Amino acid sequence: MAMYGWTGVMADPDNFLSPNLSSTNTEKPASNRAFYKNEEFTSLLQQARETFDQEERIKLYKKAQEIFHEDAPWVTIAHTTPPIGLADYVEGFEAHPMENDNFAKIYLNK
Numbered sequence: 001m002a003m004y005g006w007t008g009v010m011a012d013p014d015n016f017l018s019p020n021l022s023s024t025n026t027e028k029p030a031s032n033r034a035f036y037k038n039e040e041f042t043s044l045l046q047q048a049r050e051t052f053d054q055e056e057r058i059k060l061y062k063k064a065q066e067i068f069h070e071d072a073p074w075v076t077i078a079h080t081t082p083p084i085g086l087a088d089y090v091e092g093f094e095a096h097p098m099e100n101d102n103f104a105k106i107y108l109n110k
Contacts, residue, residue: 002033009099013061018045021068036073 006016019025023042025032041064048060084095092105 004033011097013065014045014049017061017064017068018049021045021073034073036071038067038071041067041071 006020009015019031021032021034021036021041022045023032023037023039026035026037044060044064044067048057048064051057051060082095086093089108089110091107091109093101093103095101
């Protein structure tokens with residue numbers, strides 16, 4: 001059992017699937033915390049990494065996710081959406097969908 005968090009730094013399925021679930025990441029200290037090994041799954045990830053055809057990548061990642069769902073190396077029980085609360089007088093803040101938020105351009109208008 002583990003509590004695990006992950007923040008993607010790019011909008012690509014490989015950024016999540018390969019580090020966390022690929023058979024190539026099972027040696028300690030492993031980023032594949034479940035030590036999940038499925039060679040078909042890992043092969044699909046590798047094929048998707050090697051093609052520039054976006055429709056083919058979608059098919060490969062979809063198939064990989066179906067295998068992950070069937071094998072269930074994790075039982076995910078919760079996820080979170082980061083809370084963002086701002087007062088009306090806070091200006092210049094834009095939440096970034098995949099990175100840490102940049103507070104350098106924020107100012108208070110009062």
